[in-house]
Amino acid sequence: MVQGDPSPAKPGIPSREWFARHPVLVAPELLGAVLTSTVDRSPVSIRITEVEAYGGVGEDPGSHAYRRRTPRNAAMFGPPGCAYVYFTYGMHWCLNVVAHEEGSAGAVLVRAGEVVDGQGRARERRPAARADRDLARGPARLAAALGVTRELDGADLLDPGGILRIELRLARPATAHAGGVAGAAWPSGADDRAGALPGGSSGTPTPDGTQTGAGDAPGVGHHTGPRTGLMGQGSDTPWRFWIPGDPTVSPHRAGTRT
Helix, strand or coil: CCCCCCCCCCCECCCHHHHCCCHHHHHHHCCCCEEEECHHHCCEEEEEEEEEEECCCCCCCCCCCCCCCCCCCHHHHCCCCEEEEEEECCCEEEEEEECCCCCCCCEEEEEEEEEEECHHHHHHHCCCCCCHHHCCECHHHHHHHHCCCHHHCCCECCCCCCCEEEEECCCCCCCEECCEECCCCCCCCCCCCCCCCHHHCCCEECCCCCEECCCCECCECCEEECCCCCCCCCCCCCCEEECCCCCCCCCCCCCCCC
């Protein structure tokens, strides 16, 4: 059973315990948080506008941790509040925030955001961006704008003096209760929880097939829908969360066979 702990009482760097929850609880509450990188001593800060949650072993078929622990995904099993960085398509880095309950694994992929500080340095790293909204519009673009590479895999995001750190500029109430997460479903084929809607609510459908998230904080409401680029079991699990109407949110793409 998924339990939720209260969010921080005030904005700032959250506690380790705050991240020691199921990633589907942490994910929507990261919307509006700010990631700051000082790689090359050039500060760049990004306000998070889109995320995806990924669960642990035997639970979430879409997760890197689904089958077992490996050298590549080891950070997903490590301390909550750290970074999990992986290489994809042979050319891109992607940044995740580790979040999981004790004895488990999980992470939240940071899919998109708005560069709120250090736009000049971000443009240098992302010269192909046509507009400011595209500087971090997608997980690979976001990691590039921050200067994130494999060297930051496992970095402690809660260290105020760290090269990469996270700050909750907006305190958000937890969206969970004893039954689970309102508006979230367990991945298809995960286990006996498959297809269940913890909390007894699936949210409010929208014209594009997404749902509005229950328990939204004032001013930072979110939508939820299927994760991007997945196929097979877990592809329709609504564990992607974003701030509706924000121009930096990336377009959703269904998985395709290659």
